[in-house]
Amino acid sequence: MDAEKKLNIAAGLVFVLILLIAVVPYRASLSTRATVVELGRIQNREEKFEQLIDALRDAETGQRGFLITAKDSYLEPYHVALGEIPDARGALLQMVQAQPQELAALEEIFRMVDLKLKDMAHMIEVRRAKGLAMAEPVIAVERGKEYMDALRQLIAVQQAHLANRRGELRQELERKSQDAFAVEVGATVANLLLLALLMVAMTRVLKARQATAALVQETANTLGRSAAEAERRNVQMEVSAEMLQALGSISSAAETSRIIASYCAKLLPGMSGTVYLYRSSRDLLEAQASWGGNSSSVEQLEPKDCWALQRGRAHATRNAGDLCCAHYAQQAVFPVGRLCIPLVTQGEVIGLIYFEGLAEDEASLKAQQQMLDRLTEQIALALSNVRLRETLRMQSIIDPLTGLFNRRYMDETLKRELGRTERKGLPLSLIVLDLDHFKRVNDTFGHDAGDLLLKSVANQVRDNIRGSDLACRFGGEELVLILPECDLATALERAERIRVAIASIDLLHAGQRRAAPTASFGVSQFPLHGADATALLKAADQALYRAKHSGRNRVVEAKP
Ligand SMILES: Nc1nc2c(ncn2[C@@H]2O[C@H](COP(=O)(O)OP(=O)(O)OP(=O)(O)O)[C@@H](O)[C@H]2O)c(=O)[nH]1
Missing domain, CATH: 3.30.70.270 (Reverse transcriptase/Diguanylate cyclase domain)
Incomplete structure (x- = not known):
């Protein structure tokens, strides 16, 4: 499996894990939310009980004012309270619907509320109809007070129970909040770790891809260079073959040298040079042809002037400190590389080729020197053939x-x-x-x-x-x-x-x-x-x- 595929799978896994991790804090928050809602309900019930007891208290106060004064205006709070009590009752009933125990306690409270309301209504009725004197014995019984005390007690029990529950819920909420925070932190850390791992993997793949791209580029460059080199060699071979063909039909040394110079100019762009041949006396070599326009070598030279002729093998001068031949017309200027190769045919040195403008880098120089060696061999062979043809022709005439x-x-x-x-x-x-x-x-x-x-x-x-x-x-x-x-x-x-x-x-x-x-x-x-x-x-x-x-x-x- 390649690195890119692996990375895609890893990214998918990380995505799934992040989703799963996100579920945990979500569930924690749901649970917290349920506790908060429950807490709200408890507080609501407490408030409703307060409201109920307040309304009864207000009704009692209004009733008491009326009983003393017989003025209807004092009954105003009584009537307002009577309007509020059904709301509070309805709300409380709704809140304990699914709780039978609570419902039973609530029904007991409502029974007591009804008794209290009935008692208040009776006393108001008696006072209105029969006057204070007739009402006083009813008031003296103090049944309304009993009802009210019993009611207060019943509601106090419920409120204590609710306060208890509220305390528990508060603690639960605190614990859940802490848990939710821990879960959040854990999930965030886990997410960060997963993302970090993914990033490391991505960086690796990216680096590997960059390295591969660099390798591909390098390979392409190498192939390009090889193709160019092959093309150049091909052209050189074609030109060499053309040169040998041209030389094959020539019988004079002068014409041969002219052809060699013209083909060398084609074969060796950027280079210059001179072909020298020994005079028949063999004391001097004479320049037969030059190419490249600026061959800095003399017209005539003695064998001792050239290290290649002295040693019987190619001699290159590339750096200051190399042995320079005496036939260089100008002081050698570096890094212009020069190369002298003896023209040898059938074991006899017949002349010399001087090349100027060698390649500078080692790899190109090696290839170039091999090519120049081959070229010199071909030229020596061609010159030797010309000489042979010349001799044969002279013999025939x-x-x-x-x-x-x-x-x-x-x-x-x-x-x-x-x-x-x-x-x-x-x-x-x-x-x-x-x-x-x-x-x-x-x-x-x-x-x-x-x-x-x-x-x-x-x-x-x-x-x-x-x-x-x-x-x-x-x-x-x-x-x-x-x-x-x-x-x-x-x-x-x-x-x-x-x-x-x-x-x-x-x-x-x-x-x-x-x-x-x-x-x-x-x-x-x-x-x-x-x-x-x-x-x-x-x-x-x-x-x-x-x-x-x-x-x-x-x-x-x-x-x-
Ligand atoms: N040594 C030598 N003798 C040659 C050569 N070619 C021809 N001869 C000789 O030259 C001689 C020519 O003689 P003739 O034709 O009689 O003439 P001549 O003796 O010079 O007399 P005139 O020409 O009449 O003055 C012959 O004896 C040939 O053998 C050669 O290459 N070398």
Whole structure:
């Protein structure tokens, strides 16, 4: 049974008990009231007896006056008294109706009253009719006095009896009043006790209800927080999944960092940060991307500047007294929490993520740190995948011996660059170069020496072209250079510069200085020598052929 039901039952019981308790003083008061009424009746009877005796006395006085004077005026009190006596008699009779003993005594009194009245009436009659002289013998008999004395005695007995009874009733009334007072006090105390008990029970139930309400509220709050947290995690998971999907299709580290920064801004509202990657020399880490607008960390840092990199695990700075990393651009201001987590993939540290603006309370911080750890792992994995894709792509487009682009890449690029320059209305030049008598180098010094020479030539070529130009190994010892937005004159000049550079290669093989190699060049220009890649290559190749046949080690321009 729940507390509220119990309380209702208790309240009902208290109500019934209060009602029962109220009956006791009520009954006591009824009994007291009956005594009071009885007392009133006794007093009334006493008064009526007094009235009767007074009336007889008045009648006697009036009669006596008449007997002496024979004046009717003296009979006035006599007549008044005669009028009062029946009232008193009637009232007395009514009062003793149900009491046979009393009734008998009363009848005796009335008999005596009648005798007295009769005697008085007789004497008045005699005096009126026969005069004083005739009345005196009747008066002398003094029968009226006898009647009156007997009557007084009878009434005195009754009055004594009534006085007795009155005394008893007074005592009874006093006792009943005391009892009624005690009962009243007892009932009041009992009522107060019951009400106090009820109040205690109500207070308990109220407190229990308040505690339950507080518990319900707390539970609701906790559920609300959990739901919000679950919702937040859900959103984070969705954004993370979106980020991983976006990163899955990217092959450049720069684009990857940009995407990471943009998703971190979404995933970590209120936080800022920077992604750092090791340079290939591994002496420095460079900031690749930042988010949050106010990441207070430097653009470049050395591994020794970061405690996370030094220790190989996450490092947080939250309170004054924590170890601060040297790469914080500004003095750490607390309580702004900072966290550095190394980017580790396949056991290798490839960089670092710096987070700023950690949660302040311990519970949120723990959850946040776990989330940042997971995020960092995902980012490290994504970066590692990008690097792998980059490596694979480089392997597919780079010639491993010379480090120049391969023929397949050259074909793609030449077509693309021709389209672009054509749209812009700009020229594009091609240089085809072929080493002279390369077979002899191989035959004389061996294949390794030939390889070495090819590498040296590739380096010279790379050093003498612009960043936007493209050097490819077309096959064997033949190279093709694509020079976008470059006219024929400039291309011829560039070819000549490369020819001189190759001729100046200081070739040291097996401890011996070898004769400098030479190369022949054919140069063509779009759209002057061809409208497409094939025509342009063919024109340059024919120019190269002519260079070979006219003595090698020279630059020849294609024929229009
Ligand atoms: N060491 C080395 N030799 C190569 C490589 N690719 C092609 N060759 C050699 O380059 C030589 C090319 O010889 P040829 O086409 O006769 O031409 P050349 O000897 O340079 O004579 P000219 O071109 O007429 O001046 C061949 O002996 C090939 O074996 C390579 O990757 N490494």
